[in-house]
Amino acid sequence: MIAIMCAMREELEPILEYLKLKETVEYANNKYYLAKFNNLDLVLAYSKIGKVNAALSAAILIEKFNAKKLLFSGVAGAIERDLKIGDLIIATKTCQHDIDLTVFGYEPGFIPESKVFFECDENLNHIAKKVAGKLGIKLKEGIIASGDQFIHSKEKKEWIAKTFGASAIEMEGGAVGCVCDNESVPFFMLRAISDAAEEGAGIDFDEFLEESSRVSAKFLIEMLKEI
């Protein structure tokens, strides 16, 4: 079973359009969609926004639906200057920029007995780069930082860039990476840029959420053909 996860309904809907749904399972106040694509058994869900919701859905996808790989598709705010709205990025690793136990001497993003960074699956990233090459699509890769805040401040964005070396920002990947790392499930995250995470990002986000969600969804479907 392969899990496909998003945070928002708008990110999942364009993926479901490509699939023939077999069944919908209601569980823990959410919906999990079962589908087949070519010879793949898929379970899909959008978690709702934020790291707690994302961690809950990721754990359910693995524990209840027996997902052996977890692929995330959605949108993100850009940190790297050459990432423009609609551009695609895959995560090399994820982190949580809003974890702060520095008063006890720990580095930003670190929780005792856990990690700052959670590595994404190299095989799935390799497939993504192969697909991008075949389709002639620009695909960046980099660290993607998560926090329970919509970032719309150049100062905050630059702190995250400096502190974590992040190329993009969102609100779920660090939590999903933590769950997949602890469950030993390969994790892949693809995001299309919806805004620049600076002042005015909320306006861009509202304008480009749907279009950028479609960009990510389309690429993810191309990836499923190669898995």
Ligand SMILES: Nc1ncnc2c(CN3C[C@H](CCSCCOCCO)[C@@H](O)C3)c[nH]c12
């Ligand atoms: N700059 C930014 N900072 C942090 N995250 C992101 C992301 C990635 N997703 C989008 C969504 C945040 C938007 S909440 C919208 C509330 O509903 C608005 C109506 O649709 C959450 O799931 C994280 C894109 N740009 C970002």
